[in-house]
Amino acid sequence: MWAVFSVYLIFDYICENDGTSQREICAYTLLPRQTVNNVINALISQGLLRLEGSRHDKRVKRIHLTDAGERYRQQVVTPVREAELQAMAALEPNERRAMIIYVDKFMNALERRIDGIES
Template identity: 30%
Template sequence: MTKNDRKNAYLYCMFRDEQYALYDNYAKKNGLSMKTLLVLNALYYAKDGMTQKEICQKTFNSKQTVNLIIKNMLQEKYVTIEENPADKRNKFVKMTEKGRTYAKDTVVHITWAEDTAMSLFTPEEQEQLIELSRRFTKNLTDLINSSQEEDEI
């Protein structure tokens, strides 16, 4: 590992943290936690609803976090929970009209900003960004989950 590798890792992680802070500040500005914003976003675009397990997978939140967010959204009547006739153990969480109205401006704006920011890259740059980010995430996951020590690398 070189000094340049360390510098670039620092810069990449700093940009990631800056993006995280952007989302967090945006959520707070709209009276939400970032985790709630992620759940609202997932449900807003899931016209037929989603199971809580699917929400966890899509938002990278724990079952407990998603369950608490859904309970709060149920109290506000932003969502309903419907049984899956094919599998009664899995229930679908669906946004109500009240929930869709509540989430619309916030979710549509952040989606527009993401889509527009990506559109400012060429198609080739978009592919590179996605592929390199995917590889970095996989490498990071593998290294975090490995038993190697830093002096072995």
């Protein structure tokens, strides 16, 4: 389950941030570098992503969707994102506000714990 969620989270981030780097994905997702690297390599081998050297720093590889990746985005990511929006719309405004507050609190606590692991 976590592996599928990690793949979705990483792929979704790339869809919204074309030309991102693995470092940026790690910072956003809070996933370990090795996990991000493994997912990126798997998606490249499936023909969904391609790497391109950065114009500013050749050591940094920028991640882009391929044409197949864009089709996958339309078939999988877009419907999931639409389902998320519909689920959120089913909540009352006060429920949405409460959820956002608690998720934010949880993410801040999780980030502190993860930072503690990496220290």
